[in-house]
Structure formats: structure tokens, C-alpha cells
Amino acid sequence: MLTEWTQSESLRRHALAVEARVTACGEAEADRLGLTGAERAAERSAMIELYATTALLHDFDYERHPTPAEHPFVGVKELERLGWPIGVRTAILGHARYSGVPRVTHLDKSLFACYELSGFLTACALVKPSRAISDVEAASVRKNEG
Numbered sequence: 851m852l853t854e855w856t857q858s859e860s861l862r863r864h865a866l867a868v869e870a871r872v873t874a875c876g877e878a879e880a881d882r883l884g885l886t887g888a889e890r891a892a893e894r895s896a897m898i899e900l901y902a903t904t905a906l907l908h909d910f911d912y913e914r915h916p917t918p919a920e921h922p923f924v925g926v927k928e929l930e931r932l933g934w935p936i937g938v939r940t941a942i943l944g945h946a947r948y949s950g951v952p953r954v955t956h957l958d959k960s961l962f963a964c965y966e967l968s969g970f971l972t973a974c975a976l977v978k979p980s981r982a983i984s985d986v987e988a989a990s991v992r993k994n995e996g
């Protein structure tokens with residue numbers, strides 16, 4: 851669905867970057883909730899998939915509908931039509947400050963935080979000679995934040 855609606859490589863990369871970070875938040879939250887061990891594996895994997903998918907799709911309508919009047923509302927309407935769960939749709943609405951939708955759940959907050967951070971981390975990577983995120987050190991990110 852992301853690649854059907856989004857042709858831009860940089861928007862696709864943004865989706866993948868946010869996905870990686872939100873997935874890490876989902877894994878940490880699953881640990882915190884005690885979703886560990888074989889008997890909780892299915893629950894854990896469903897939760898992490900929910901986080902990852904929400905992050906991948908948060909901007910899927912942006913290329914076709916970039917104005918604040920349409921994004922992310924058009925996309926969320928399409929997700930609703932296709933039967934995507936309310937938790938996914940609410941988190942996606944909440945990542946746009948102007949939507950007026952509050953960020954309540956851990957997923958809502960994770961998407962919002964990772965989305966905001968994503969552009970900054972990408973900028974930190976682009977000033978490295980390699981332009982690789984793997985060469986960005988946490989200390990230099992913290993220094994640039996200030």
C-alpha cells in the first residue's frame with residue numbers, strides 16, 4: 851500500500867526510518883508489559899507488527915494529498931474503508947499536530963516522537979562523510995539537539 855501510493859524514494863526512506871524507530875519502541879513496550887517467552891510470542895509479534903505497520907503507513911497519502919486539509923485525513927479514511935483498526939488510524943491522525951487528535955496510547959506517542967526525531971537524525975547522518983546513520987553517535991546527536 852505504501853509503495854502503491856508513494857513513488858518518492860525519500861518518502862519511502864522516511865517511512866522505513868520511522869518504522870525502524872517505532873518498532874524499537876514497540877519491542878521495548880512489549881518487554882515492559884512482560885510479553886516474553888514462547889507462550890506470549892504471538893501476542894508480542896502482533897503488537898510489534900501493529901507498531902511497524904502504523905509507522906510504515908503514517909505518511910502513505912502524503913505524496914497524493916500533501917496539504918494539511920487532506921493529509922493524513924484522506925489516508926485515514928482509506929484505511930478505515932479497508933478495515934484497518936482504530937488504533938492504527940488514531941495514531942496516524944495524532945502524528946499531525948494540526949489534526950486536533952490527542953496522542954493517548956503508547957503507540958500514538960511513539961509514532962509522534964519518532965516522526966519528529968526522524969528528520970533530525972537523518973540530518974545528523976547527512977553531515978557525516980559516509981552519510982550513513984550507522985556512523986552517527988548518540989553523543990553528537992545530543993550535542994546538536996541543544
Ligand SMILES: [Fe+2]
Nearest residue numbers: 908909912946
Ligand atoms: Fe505526516
